[in-house]
Amino acid sequence: MSVPAELIALREQIDALDQQLFVLLAERFQVTAQVGELKKQFQLPAQDLARESAQLQKIQRLASETGLDPDWALRFQRLILDEVVIQHQQC
Template identity: 35%
Template structure:
């Protein structure tokens, strides 16, 4: 991943926008990597008798995201909203493989 220039070292909007674009590409790459783990979960869950949606696991992930975002200085409510969308998308991806329970 390309190295980012810290925000305080950006001296124009153009420089700042270049860094934001780099960061957006990195976020997309990380989401693609995460999707690969979701795909692997779709392969492993049948042998463990697990459905696509496991409510306790969903809430565990949300709790961890809220705590981590708060520690990092991100609004936990925003993090939760974003992750719930990501989790729902991930479960739908698994359900295409596993079937909708």
């Protein structure tokens, strides 16, 4: 059974979007690495709970506005934030 051309096209679109997501995540982690270096330089804690709380509220609002499940968006953002904190602690 052959795969419909429409399905192939949609899968190619998904692959392109996945690539863009990972390029953006890599760029984000490059920027947060710079933040980590500044925190180290100024002897600031690796984690800023007030900033994280504000970010999570913003993500929840953005998810709602764009039709994403806000709970899923919060879990996804929490995963990113946790990784950033780990990286900052290793600086």
